[in-house]
Amino acid sequence: MANIAVQRIKREFKEVVKSEEVAECHIQVELVNDSFTELKGQIAGPPDTPYEGATFNLEIKIPETYPFNPPKVKFLTAIWHPNISSVTGAICLDILKDQWAAAMTLRTVLLSLQALLAAAEPDDPQDAVVAKQYKENHPIFLKTARHWANIYAGGTIREDDYDNRVIQLKNMGFDPHKARVALSTHNWNVERAMEHILNY
Amino acid sequence: MGYDLVRFQGEVDEELLCPICSGVLEEPQQAPSCEHAFCTACITEWLQRQPTCPVDRSAFTANDLKPVPRILRNLLSRLQINCDNATFGCTAIVKLDALSAHLAECEHNPKKPVDCDSGCGLVIPKDEVKDHNCVRELRVVVQQQAIKMSELQTELAQQKLLINEQKSEIMLLKEYMRHLRMTNPRLRELQTELENNEVLRWAQTLQVARVTRWGGMISTPDQVLQAVIKRALIDSNCPAHIVNELMENAHERRWPPGLSTLETRQHHRRQYENYVAKRIPGKQAVVVMMCENPHIPPELQVSPGLVMIFAHGVE
Numbered sequence: 001m002a003n004i005a006v007q008r009i010k011r012e013f014k015e016v017v018k019s020e021e022v023a024e025c026h027i028q029v030e031l032v033n034d035s036f037t038e039l040k041g042q043i044a045g046p047p048d049t050p051y052e053g054a055t056f057n058l059e060i061k062i063p064e065t066y067p068f069n070p071p072k073v074k075f076l077t078a079i080w081h082p083n084i085s086s087v088t089g090a091i092c093l094d095i096l097k098d099q100w101a102a103a104m105t106l107r108t109v110l111l112s113l114q115a116l117l118a119a120a121e122p123d124d125p126q127d128a129v130v131a132k133q134y135k136e137n138h139p140i141f142l143k144t145a146r147h148w149a150n151i152y153a154g155g156t157i158r159e160d161d162y163d164n165r166v167i168q169l170k171n172m173g174f175d176p177h178k179a180r181v182a183l184s185t186h187n188w189n190v191e192r193a194m195e196h197i198l199n200y
Numbered sequence: 201m202g203y204d205l206v207r208f209q210g211e212v213d214e215e216l217l218c219p220i221c222s223g224v225l226e227e228p229q230q231a232p233s234c235e236h237a238f239c240t241a242c243i244t245e246w247l248q249r250q251p252t253c254p255v256d257r258s259a260f261t262a263n264d265l266k267p268v269p270r271i272l273r274n275l276l277s278r279l280q281i282n283c284d285n286a287t288f289g290c291t292a293i294v295k296l297d298a299l300s301a302h303l304a305e306c307e308h309n310p311k312k313p314v315d316c317d318s319g320c321g322l323v324i325p326k327d328e329v330k331d332h333n334c335v336r337e338l339r340v341v342v343q344q345q346a347i348k349m350s351e352l353q354t355e356l357a358q359q360k361l362l363i364n365e366q367k368s369e370i371m372l373l374k375e376y377m378r379h380l381r382m383t384n385p386r387l388r389e390l391q392t393e394l395e396n397n398e399v400l401r402w403a404q405t406l407q408v409a410r411v412t413r414w415g416g417m418i419s420t421p422d423q424v425l426q427a428v429i430k431r432a433l434i435d436s437n438c439p440a441h442i443v444n445e446l447m448e449n450a451h452e453r454r455w456p457p458g459l460s461t462l463e464t465r466q467h468h469r470r471q472y473e474n475y476v477a478k479r480i481p482g483k484q485a486v487v488v489m490m491c492e493n494p495h496i497p498p499e500l501q502v503s504p505g506l507v508m509i510f511a512h513g514v515e
Contacts (some may be wrong), residue, residue: 004201004221004242011205011222067220068245102246102254103219103236 005066009036012106019107027110029060037062041073043110045155046118050145051079054153058113059089060106070100071109078177080141080148080184082122082131087181091116092126129185137187144184151180165190169197202226202239209280209293216276218242219255224296225276229265234258237268285309398439399504400491406436406478409486413513414472416484419452419462421509426450429509432483442504446487450507458499459506468500477508485509 013036016029028042041058045051056079061072073096075089083092095104095112125131134141147162149155165188169179174197182193202223205212218225220242227240236255238246246254247262277297283290283306284299290308303309310327320334322341381387418425430447438446448454452461458468476493477486488496489505 007201007204008222068249101250101252101257102242104254 005062005064006036008067009039009062009106013039015105016107016110027107027114029106029110039106040076041106041110043114043117045149045153046114049118050142051081051117051149051153051155053157054149054155056117056153058110060109067102067104070096070104071106072096073109073113078148078152080130080145081117082120082125082127082134083116085127086130086148086184087127090126092121092124133184133187140187144188148180148184162188165193169194201241203281203296207282207286209282212279213275216272216279220246224279224281225268225272228268228272228276230268231258232260232264232266237272240265283308395439395441396491399442399489402437402439403478403487403489403492403505406481406487409477409479410515411472411477411486411510411513412515413510414469416510416513417465418509418511419455419465421450425509429480429483429485429507432480432485433487433507436481446505446507449502449505450485450509454502455506456499456502458497471496471500479514480507483509484512484514486514 013029013031016027019027026044030040030042032038032040039060039062041060043056043058045054045056055077057076059074059076063069063072073091075084075091078086078089080086084090091113093112093116095101095109120134122131122134130141133144143159143162146155146157147159150158162183165183166176166179168190169183170176172194174194178197179193182196183190186192186196201221202218202225204223205217208224212224216224218228218239219236220238223239225237225239228237229240229243230237231243231253234253234256236253238254243254243265244262247260251261252259277295279296280293281296281299283292283294284303285306285308288308288310290306292302292306294302306312311325313323314326314329316322316324316329316332316334318332318334320338322334322337324332324337421429426447429450430443433443433446452459457464459465474496475488477488478492479486486508487505488501488508490501490503491505493501
């Protein structure tokens with residue numbers, strides 16, 4: 001790994017650890033290996049969003065050419081959000097692509113991701129299914145996002161009716177995660193979700 | 201890339217850090233409008249990817265970069281930094297602007313060039329001294345030189361071959377020319393005419409000289425003086441084929457009958473004023489070209505022209 005990348009990551013690592021956001025448990029980074037090429041990030045769901053109270057884990061890979069190229073970041077925690085793939089965790093955010101600037105840091109990237117959770121861009125989606133629901137059935141989107149945050153990311157608000165529908169399918173022998181994906185995709189219509197699982 | 205922050209004594213202000221490498225600014229330059237400062241190496245590399253400021257995205261290119269203000273340079277130069285060779289035991293702490301001078305002399309630099317004290321005359325990095333073997337190193341040098349010599353010999357042989365080829369081509373061309381001349385007598389005239397035109401054109405570029413004291417003429421100039429005048433003639437773009445001839449004519453032994461002795465010169469004194477004489481640039485000397493003096497009697501001039509050198513009196 002180039003000297004400049006190591007020097008930057010060491011410093012940024014300290015910057016995040018020292019910063020006030022950590023004291024308030026908003027963002028955090030940990031080293032995965034000694035070579036500084038891979039880190040684990042963590043961000044808290046912002047208040048007044050379906051993600052409030054939840055914590056999301058991120059995979060951060062530092063390219064050889066950092067900071068001239070952006071870090072590769074994806075969600076390890078499953079999340080229901082128009083700009084994040086519910087399948088792979090891939091993120092659609094301009095600063096992680098062509099709008100990257102060399103003065104940005106891990107701290108600013110994590111804060112931007114937090115801001116993305118608070119303000120989705122449904123017109124520039126990563127997950128078309130989620131984006132469609134966000135625009136056409138916004139109340140269902142909010143409940144679904146809250147449900148996912150509760151199940152996968154330690155969010156505190158439960159959506160009992162959604163839990164029950166997943167359990168209903170689980171009792172019929174379906175994998176609960178697959179059931180949840182199918183239900184979320186079909187606006188929690190149980191019959192259509194079953195059809196979906198059986199057809200794929 | 202900037203200097204690692206851990207190498208500095210005491211606190212370093214955030215403003216002295218490069219936003220790209222996060223080290224202390226090395227050879228800083230700043231963006232034209234927003235004035236953000238970066239290490240030259242860092243910002244150059246970034247601008248190859250994107251022509252914008254890495255901090256605020258204002259647009260600019262490498263050509264727009266400006267030097268940073270003196271105050272910033274002064275603050276940087278005052279910082280105290282440890283030596284690059286600290287890991288090899290150097291304990292020096294120097295001002296940033298004195299670092300390069302220190303590095304050039306640092307005794308702890310493992311690569312510092314030193315003279316071999318066994319007498320082989322080679323300069324070697326300090327850390328290689330203990331494994332240094334004069335005979336082995338010199339053998340390498342000898343081998344390298346042998347290779348170079350054989351290369352040069354090959355080149356020499358090739359050049360010789362080339363010269364011989366060109367020689368025979370020239371012979372052939374000369375032969376052609378001889379035949380051409382024999383079959384077409386006009387060619388020789390044509391050549392003469394071309395040469396004459398060239399001489400005339402050159403003579404016309406020279407300024408007309410006014411000789412105020414014809415008595416200052418030096419009839420037997422020495423070798424040195426002649427060489428100086430010759431140089432000036434060549435510098436004035438005098439056609440190469442007449443330079444030597446003209447210079448031969450700078451001495452009384454080659455002058456025409458009307459000028460050849462003191463007596464005859466006295467006799468013809470009045471006619472001197474009729475000469476169209478041209479100044480040899482920058483010198484107390486003139487040239488009287490035959491092509492420009494058809495009105496002068498033949499015993500007072502010589503082909504292709506006459507060079508007269510004076511002690512003084514040429515304007």
